[in-house]
Amino acid sequence: MFISMGISELDMQYTWLSPRKKTLLTEAWQGVLLAPPCIDLDRHHVRSTHRKAPKSDNVYLKLLVKLYRFLTRRTDASFNKVILRRLFMSRINRPPVSISRIVGNLNKDDKRTIVIVGTVTDDNRLLTVPKLTVAALRFTATARARIVAAGGEAITLDQLALRAPTGSNTLLLRGPKNSREAVKHFGFGPHKHKKPYVESKGRKFEKARGRRRSRGFKV
Numbered sequence: 001m002f003i004s005m006g007i008s009e010l011d012m013q014y015t016w017l018s019p020r021k022k023t024l025l026t027e028a029w030q031g032v033l034l035a036p037p038c039i040d041l042d043r044h045h046v047r048s049t050h051r052k053a054p055k056s057d058n059v060y061l062k063l064l065v066k067l068y069r070f071l072t073r074r075t076d077a078s079f080n081k082v083i084l085r086r087l088f089m090s091r092i093n094r095p096p097v098s099i100s101r102i103v104g105n106l107n108k109d110d111k112r113t114i115v116i117v118g119t120v121t122d123d124n125r126l127l128t129v130p131k132l133t134v135a136a137l138r139f140t141a142t143a144r145a146r147i148v149a150a151g152g153e154a155i156t157l158d159q160l161a162l163r164a165p166t167g168s169n170t171l172l173l174r175g176p177k178n179s180r181e182a183v184k185h186f187g188f189g190p191h192k193h194k195k196p197y198v199e200s201k202g203r204k205f206e207k208a209r210g211r212r213r214s215r216g217f218k219v
Helices: 007-013 019-034 059-074 078-088 099-104 141-149 157-163 181-185
Strands: 113-121 133-139 153-155 170-173
Touching: 059 078, 059 157, 078 113, 078 170, 099 113, 099 141, 113 141, 113 157, 133 141, 133 157, 141 153, 153 157
Parallel strands: 113 133, 113 170, 133 153
Antiparallel strands: none
16 A cells, blocks of 8 residues: 555645654555564464365376366356365265165156266166166276166266256265264264174173173173
8 A cells, every 4th residue: 555655645645644654654564565474373283174185196086176176166056066075085985876876866757867976886686777877986897887788878077067067957966974884883982882893702702791890891
C-alpha cells in the first residue's frame, strides 16, 4: 500500500502526520511486507495427514490422478473429487469388490455404469452374471472373462472419463474395508469379543483361561 505510494500521495492522504512520522510509517510497512513468514507457535510441527497424492510409484495410477485432477478442477461434479480422493488411498483402503456384490447392488433393469476404485474379483458362487458395464482400476482374469462373456464391458477409469466426465448415470461402489483377518484382532479388551493372537492351542495356552492365574483368571 505505502510502497506503491509516492511522497506527494502520502502528503495528501496523511496531512495530519509529521514528515518524520510519515517516513517511519512507510519504513514500518516496508518491513511488514518484506519480512519472512512467521512461525505459528500454536500449530508448530502440525501438518495435514490427508494425502495430496498417492504413495505408489505406479505410472498408470499417476496418469489417472493427473486426469481426475484436471476433471475436478474443470467440472463442478463431486463425483470426480471422490474418485480423486480414492485414487490417493492405500491398497488396504481400496478393498476388492466381487461380482456378486455388484449384482446385489443393482436393480433388475439398471443400465448405470458401476464404478469401483479398486479390484473387481470373481465369485464362483454366483452362477449367472447379468450384462454389466463396470469401470475399475483392475479386474482379475476370471472376473473380466465372465463380464465380457455375459455381453457386458470391463472398462478402465480413463475410458470412463471420456464417457461420463461428470459421473452421470454411474453407481459408485466400494468393498468392505474391515473384513480383513487382521482387523479382527484390533481394539483388544474386556467384553470386546476380539480375536486373540494365539501362539499355541495346547492345555497351557488358550484352553487354560479360567484354569490358571497367568491366563486371565483362575476359578
